[in-house]
Amino acid sequence: MESFVGQLALDALDLVFPRFCLRCGVEGTAWCEGCAASFAPFPPVARCPFCETTGSWRTCADCRDETYLDGLTAIAPYGNAIVREALTTWKYHGDPEMGRVVDLWIRQVVGSRDAFVFPSGATVTHLPLHASRRRHRGFDQAEEVARSLASTLDVASRALLVRTHATSSQAKRASAERMVGDLDDLFRATGEVPRKVILCDDVCTSGATMDAAAKAFKEAGAEIVWGFSVARGSHP
Numbered sequence: 001m002e003s004f005v006g007q008l009a010l011d012a013l014d015l016v017f018p019r020f021c022l023r024c025g026v027e028g029t030a031w032c033e034g035c036a037a038s039f040a041p042f043p044p045v046a047r048c049p050f051c052e053t054t055g056s057w058r059t060c061a062d063c064r065d066e067t068y069l070d071g072l073t074a075i076a077p078y079g080n081a082i083v084r085e086a087l088t089t090w091k092y093h094g095d096p097e098m099g100r101v102v103d104l105w106i107r108q109v110v111g112s113r114d115a116f117v118f119p120s121g122a123t124v125t126h127l128p129l130h131a132s133r134r135r136h137r138g139f140d141q142a143e144e145v146a147r148s149l150a151s152t153l154d155v156a157s158r159a160l161l162v163r164t165h166a167t168s169s170q171a172k173r174a175s176a177e178r179m180v181g182d183l184d185d186l187f188r189a190t191g192e193v194p195r196k197v198i199l200c201d202d203v204c205t206s207g208a209t210m211d212a213a214a215k216a217f218k219e220a221g222a223e224i225v226w227g228f229s230v231a232r233g234s235h236p
């Protein structure tokens with residue numbers, strides 16, 4: 001009886017989320033085997049997390065004086081429609097299949113490229129949602145990203161931050177456009193802060209939110225705070 005009910009729940013899920021490959025449209029899965037084997041949507045252009053300067057994942061010399069984040073690695077441009085659709089469907093509709101696709105991308109891209117620079121021996125953590133939003137949504141995609149990255153790099157993943165203010169979705173959108181320094185005190189570091197931290201999020205736009213968290217960590221004693229996001233850049 002129990003498995004029958006379980007099957008009904010699965011069928012209902014299929015109705016809500018019909019499965020078509022994000023790239024080629026074939027029915028049955030959100031990311032088909034052919035696309036997984038052949039598609040590399042991620043030309044990772046190394047650039048400063050805060051400005052357009054290219055050539056390194058490190059924060060550039062001009063931005064370094066005014067910021068806390070030491071650098072940021074991303075695997076895809078947010079302008080990529082496939083990446084954007086996967087991330088937004090996952091985030092706003094809670095579709096776990098999209099989480100699995102993003103997990104696969106992280107493992108494939110980070111696991112296969114030497115170009116991905118991370119501080120060695122760092123603890124992986126994430127930019128948390130506010131507790132009330134986390135409850136409402138039932139999961140935190142940044143936490144899932146951190147879990148994927150930690151497992152790919154074979155290091156520990158820990159929750160080390162608290163978001164102190166709950167912001168509405170609209171305010172959050174606006175905040176993504178805010179300048180570095182406008183979001184002070186948005187996060188508080190908790191527990192014992194490691195010397196090196198990799199901060200994960202799904203999307204990084206202006207870098208202001210990441211930098212607010214980097215500031216909280218550095219004020220709590222961290223020496224190196226590095227960012228990781230699945231996508232970076234603004235909405236096209």
Ligand SMILES: [Zn+2]
Pocket residue numbers: 021022023024025026031032033034035036
């Ligand atoms: Zn496909």
Ligand SMILES: [Zn+2]
Pocket residue numbers: 048049050051052053059060061062063064
């Ligand atoms: Zn810069």
